[in-house]
Amino acid sequence: xxxxxxxxxxxxxxxxxxxxxxxxxxxxxxxxxxxxxxxxxxxxxxxxxxxxxxxxxxxxxxxxxxxxxxxxxxxxxxxxxxxxxxxxxxxxxxxxxxxxxxxxxxxxxxxxxxx
Numbered sequence: 001x002x003x004x005x006x007x008x009x010x011x012x013x014x015x016x017x018x019x020x021x022x023x024x025x026x027x028x029x030x031x032x033x034x035x036x037x038x039x040x041x042x043x044x045x046x047x048x049x050x051x052x053x054x055x056x057x058x059x060x061x062x063x064x065x066x067x068x069x070x071x072x073x074x075x076x077x078x079x080x081x082x083x084x085x086x087x088x089x090x091x092x093x094x095x096x097x098x099x100x101x102x103x104x105x106x107x108x109x110x111x112x113x114x115x
Contacts, residue, residue: 028052028060028110029089033079036068040099044083047100055112085110 032048034041045064052060065073067082077086077095087094087110096109106112 026059027089028056028087029063030060031063031065031077031086031088033065033067033074033077033082033084033086035082036066041083043099043101044085047103047106048085051100051103051106051112055107 030048030052032045034044045062048062052062067074067079077084077093079086081097083097083099085096085100085106094110096106100106
């Protein structure tokens with residue numbers, strides 16, 4: 001699987017087949033909103049992928065939503081800036097804006113406990 005967002009409006013990655021938001025325990029469903037394949041968008045995706053592989057290995061699902069392809073998808077999660085990461089599961093929903101380069105901030109924002 002590629003480590004950069006594709007040009008489609010939606011994409012999922014986790015090394016496994018995409019799963020439906022089923023409320024499966026210990027399953028993290030994350031959405032990353034980007035606008036095209038800009039350096040900032042690619043950095044945010046790579047940073048998120050690295051954090052997930054280190055702290056959530058085998059327990060996460062990332063959906064990349066390219067708002068250049070489908071801008072109406074921003075309305076559902078009330079996206080005002082990009083890139084924005086939205087944690088859908090586990091609840092409550094949380095949002096982080098930026099390129100996700102500050103790992104500690106992302107861990108705190110997502111409420112992930114370091115190993």
